[in-house]
Amino acid sequence: MILVDVRAVTQPVGIMRIIATVLTCLCFSLVATAGHDLSPYWAWCMFTWCFCFFFTLLILILEFSTVNTKLPFAWDDFTAAFAMLASLMCLSASIIYPIFFTCMTCHLQIGASVVSWVCSGIYVGEVVLTRLRPSGENIGFLSTIPGMMKMLETFLACLIFMSLETGQFHHSGLQWCVAVYSLCFIFALLIILLSLGQLLSFFPFPFDKLVIIYNILSAVMYATAMVIWPLYSFRNNGRPATCGSFCSWDKLVVVTMMTIFNFAVYTLDSVYSVWIVFLARNG
Template sequence: MVTLDFRTLTVPVGIVRILEVIFTCISFSLVASVGHSTNSFWTWCMFTWCFCFCVTFLIIFLEFTSLSAKLPISWDDFTTAFAMLATLMVLATSIIYPIFFTCSSCGKQIGATVLSCLTFILYAVEVGLTRAKPGEISGFLSTIPGLLKVLEAFVACIIFICLDYNQFSKYPGLQWCVAVYCICFIFAVLVIIFTICRLLSLFPAPFDKVLTGCNVLAVLMYITAAVVWPVYSFKNNSRPSYCSNMVLCPWDNLVVIAFMTCFNLAAYIVDTVYSFRLVFFISRT
């Protein structure tokens, strides 16, 4: 039986979600009114706003009708993971869209950019509101290590987007780096899926110990990638002169990958520190 819960619309997180729906709707409406583009970055921006609008609206509807409690998933983990993912997606969109599609006389595009930035702030606020507080019993994805898993998977996706087969297929070292990105990404996604679907009991060992071991391995693998990728990518490979006339040169993707590799390495180090603290300190108290 469906029961309407008006309280879900008046609590702080409910108000934030309503504003997210409004702002994302206005953002993609403004951009759509300007005209369609076949540019992949335009497609990414529109997908981000539409995706976040639809999922946030679905979350509001399911909580308002109390149907969320009947779903066979960890609802808190799902909403927190989505809020973190939406924060990262909208942040990327808020940077990409103005770089490629705005100008001093582009009123609608500027308006969409401003609303996108506000939407990013709202999703970041939602992450803060739904994140597990110290001493609070909650799902794994509501904790800092859980949010870091979403961040690590998202950064890996950015790396995959920037990869060019013709660039990394020439050197075994770069192929090793791609293998590192894939292996760590797959594990992060499996952790997210298993957590949301409440399947962590299927792990062959205690989850916290499995997580710690994999995080340590990921740190070691990413250290090698952070060293090997720049060595093979930039050795005798300076930025081409024709790139000066391009907004985003294909060579620049190598720089983005190198930066994102170091960024993800830092994320895995922080994740490992939290995992060690969880296993060897908190569990003993």
């Protein structure tokens, strides 16, 4: 029997989700009114606002109707992970959209940019509230620091994929880098899905130690990509004089920066996981 839980829309987290739903709807409505653009960055911003709007509204409906209690996965872990992902996505859209698509006389674009920044703050507030659980209450993997790092790793990989172009990785070294980005992304996503589905207990071996091995391998693989990608991308390839405010060459820089950031995240994830599993538990 489906009941109605009014607290889902009257508690602080519920109110924040209502505000986020309205703001994300306003963002993509303003941008759609301003006009379409073929840039993958424009598509990313629109996808971000539509994605956040849809899932925030879905979470509100499921909690209001108490259907969420009947779902076969860790609901609290899912909502915490979504709030983290939504805050990262909105933050990226809030930076990307005004840089590439806003001018001094673009009133709709300026409005969308401002609203997106406010929406980012709302989702960050939701992350903070979902982290403020009573002492002793069990929290899922994605609500922990390693889980949040996994969300950040997949998010940075998405930014890398968005910046890649087919003609950029003709060399075997660059193809290795793309393989690194893809493999690490797939396995990080698999860990997230297994955590949400509460399937970790079915593994015949300690899953946390498997994650440590994955983190270390990913950090090493990203270290090779951090060297190889700029080496083969920029060798005898200076910025073209015809390159405007943003061109394909600049995307190579974006991929390089995101590779460095993700290497740092995987390294921190590895160190923290080793400390938690082998030192903190045995201390």
